[in-house]
Amino acid sequence: MLFLYCVLLVSCLVMLVAGIVEQRRHFANLERIPNRVLVNGIRGKSSITRLCAGALRGGGLTTVAKTTGTAARFIHPDATEEPVYRKFGIANVVEQIGIVRRAAAYRPDALVMECMAVMPALQEINQSKLIQSTIGVLCNVREDHVAEMGPTLDDIARSLSRSMPYGGICVTAEKERFDVLQEEADARDCRLVYADPETVSDEELRGFGWFTFKENVAIALTVAELLGVDRATALKGMYEAPPDPGVLSVERYLAPGGKRLRFANVFAANDPESTLMNINQLLDLGAVDRPLNVVINCRPDRVERNGQMGAIVPDLRPDKVFVIGHPAKSAIDAIPAEWRDRAVDLGGEQRDGEEFVHELLAHLGEHSSLVAIGNIHGQGEVLLEHLAELPPDEAEDAPSPAPAAEEPAAPSFARPFDPYADDPHGPDPYGTDPYADFPDGDQAYAGTPYGVPAQTQAPHGQTPHGHTPYDPTPHGQAPYGPQPGRDRQPHPQTAHPQPQPQQGAQASQPSPGPWPGEQPYGGGGPQRPQRPADPYGIAAATPVPAWPQPQPQPQPQYPYIPGEPR
Known part of the structure; x- marks a missing residue:
C-alpha cells in the first residue's frame, strides 16, 4: 500500500512540474x-x-x-x-x-x-x-x-x-x-x-x-x-480577406420541375435578434424576395432556441415554415396559433435526407426564396449537402410579369442594382433623367431618381405591396396619368422651343411648330392644349377655349406652380 501511495505522490509531483x-x-x-x-x-x-x-x-x-x-x-x-x-x-x-x-x-x-x-x-x-x-x-x-x-x-x-x-x-x-x-x-x-x-x-x-x-x-x-x-x-x-465559411450567403438553384430557388444560409445567426436582422437585410437588398419560405432545424440539446425560432415566424411573414430535426414539436408549438397552419413537419431527424428535401422542394412555387434558421448541426448539414447537389441557376432574374392589356406599360429604364442607395430623395445617382428632353414644364420631374416626383417615390427596398423603388406607382403608371407633351412623341427633326408667354401678345404669322398642325405659344391659328388641372392641388390652370380658335387670343399669365420654372 505504501508503494502505491509513493507512486501516486510521484505522479502528482511530475504532473505539477510539467504543468509549471x-x-x-x-x-x-x-x-x-x-x-x-x-x-x-x-x-x-x-x-x-x-x-x-x-x-x-x-x-x-x-x-x-x-x-x-x-x-x-x-x-x-x-x-x-x-x-x-x-x-x-x-x-x-x-x-x-x-x-x-x-x-x-x-x-x-x-x-x-x-x-x-x-x-x-x-x-x-x-x-x-x-x-x-x-x-x-x-x-x-x-x-x-x-x-x-x-x-x-x-x-x-x-x-x-x-x-x-x-x-x-x-x-x-x-x-x-x-x-x-x-x-x-x-x-x-x-x-x-x-x-x-x-x-x-x-x-x-x-x-x-x-x-x-x-x-x-x-x-x-x-x-x-x-x-x-x-x-x-x-x-x-x-x-x-477570405470570408468565414458560415458567412451570410445566398445561392441560386434550379429545383426539379424547372423551379428557381434562392436559398439563404442564416444558420450562423442562431439567436432571434440576429436572425431577424440578417433576413431583413437580405430582403432590403433584394437578395431574397417573396414568396418567402423558412426552414427551422431543431436540436434536442437546443430546445429553448428551437422555440425562439418558432416565435419569430410572425415577424418573418413566410408562406411556409418547414421544420426539420428533433424535436420538431418544440418549434411548432412556439409558433402563434394564427400562423401554425403554415408549418410543415418534415418527419424528424430519422428521416432520410433525400426524401425530406424532395418533399420540401415539392411545396415551393415556381419562383421562391428559402431561408434556413436555427442551428446548422444535424439535419441542417444534411439539408445544405443535398441543396448543394442541385444545378446552379446562372440565368438572370426572370423579367417581371407584363401588366394587363388595359393598362399601358410605363417606360422602363435599365439601371444597375444599387443595394445601398438609401436616400430616395437625393440627386439621380446615374446622372440620367428620362424626361429631361421633354418641354411643357416637366422640370418637376427632373433631378429626381428615375424621373418620379419626390412626393411619390417609394422608400428603399420592397414596399408593403411588393413593388420595387423603380416603379413610379404600384401599377407602373405615371403618377398623374397621361400628360400632354410627355406621352406624345416629339418630331424627329425639330427642336423643342419653350418660348415664354407674354401678357397681351399680338398674333403673329403662322410658323411651323414643333408638332405638325400646331403653333408655338402666342402664335396664330390653333392653340396647343394646356396641361390638365394642377396635380399638386395648389392652383388649376386657366380653362382652355375650344379648339381650334377662329381668332388669335392673347396668352394669359398662369399662376406660379411650385416645381415648375417661372
Whole structure:
C-alpha cells in the first residue's frame, strides 16, 4: 500500500512540474506576440476576427488569426488557412495553448483570436491565463446562452465582460448595454472604446464581396486604428480577406420541375435578434424576395432556441415554415396559433435526407426564396449537402410579369442594382433623367431618381405591396396619368422651343411648330392644349377655349406652380 501511495505522490509531483513548465513556456510564447486581440460577443465573432486580421495584414503587420465558429480555422500570415484539429471532434479551451505556440513561431506583430468559451468562469480563464489580450473586442450583447450567462441581457453583458483585459482597451459596437459594459470596464481599469457603425459609409460597404454589417466593419477599423493602420489601408486589407465559411450567403438553384430557388444560409445567426436582422437585410437588398419560405432545424440539446425560432415566424411573414430535426414539436408549438397552419413537419431527424428535401422542394412555387434558421448541426448539414447537389441557376432574374392589356406599360429604364442607395430623395445617382428632353414644364420631374416626383417615390427596398423603388406607382403608371407633351412623341427633326408667354401678345404669322398642325405659344391659328388641372392641388390652370380658335387670343399669365420654372 505504501508503494502505491509513493507512486501516486510521484505522479502528482511530475504532473505539477510539467504543468509549471508548460505554463512558463506558454507565457514566454505570449511575450513574443506584442499585440493580442481577443474577440468576444454573441454574434459575428468569426467575421470580426477575419476582418481584424485582414485590416492588420493590409497595414503590413504580420498577423496570425484563429476562428472558432461554424468551422474552426487557423489563418496564417499569408491569409491561407487550415482546419483546427480536435481530438474526438470536441472543442476545448485548452487548444488555445497550441494555437499560441504555432502563432509564436511566426514572430508575428499581432494575434487575433476568437473567444471559444461560453461559461463565464472559462471566459475569464481564457483571458487571464490563455490569451492575456492587450485589446479586447466585445461585439454585441444578444439573448443567447441564457442558461450559462444569465437570464437577462444585463447578466449576459456582465458575463461577456469577463474577457476584458485588465489595464487594456476594449472595443465594442454595443449601444443598448454600453452603460453596463462601462461599469465593468471601470472595475478593470480598462478603456472602453465605442465603434460607431454610422462612421462606415454605404460606399465602403459595397467593397465587400459578401454580406456583412457596419458594426463588424466599424470594430475592425477601430482595432486597426489602435494599432496604427490608416482607414484606407485597413479597408483594402478587409476587402481581400477570405470570408468565414458560415458567412451570410445566398445561392441560386434550379429545383426539379424547372423551379428557381434562392436559398439563404442564416444558420450562423442562431439567436432571434440576429436572425431577424440578417433576413431583413437580405430582403432590403433584394437578395431574397417573396414568396418567402423558412426552414427551422431543431436540436434536442437546443430546445429553448428551437422555440425562439418558432416565435419569430410572425415577424418573418413566410408562406411556409418547414421544420426539420428533433424535436420538431418544440418549434411548432412556439409558433402563434394564427400562423401554425403554415408549418410543415418534415418527419424528424430519422428521416432520410433525400426524401425530406424532395418533399420540401415539392411545396415551393415556381419562383421562391428559402431561408434556413436555427442551428446548422444535424439535419441542417444534411439539408445544405443535398441543396448543394442541385444545378446552379446562372440565368438572370426572370423579367417581371407584363401588366394587363388595359393598362399601358410605363417606360422602363435599365439601371444597375444599387443595394445601398438609401436616400430616395437625393440627386439621380446615374446622372440620367428620362424626361429631361421633354418641354411643357416637366422640370418637376427632373433631378429626381428615375424621373418620379419626390412626393411619390417609394422608400428603399420592397414596399408593403411588393413593388420595387423603380416603379413610379404600384401599377407602373405615371403618377398623374397621361400628360400632354410627355406621352406624345416629339418630331424627329425639330427642336423643342419653350418660348415664354407674354401678357397681351399680338398674333403673329403662322410658323411651323414643333408638332405638325400646331403653333408655338402666342402664335396664330390653333392653340396647343394646356396641361390638365394642377396635380399638386395648389392652383388649376386657366380653362382652355375650344379648339381650334377662329381668332388669335392673347396668352394669359398662369399662376406660379411650385416645381415648375417661372
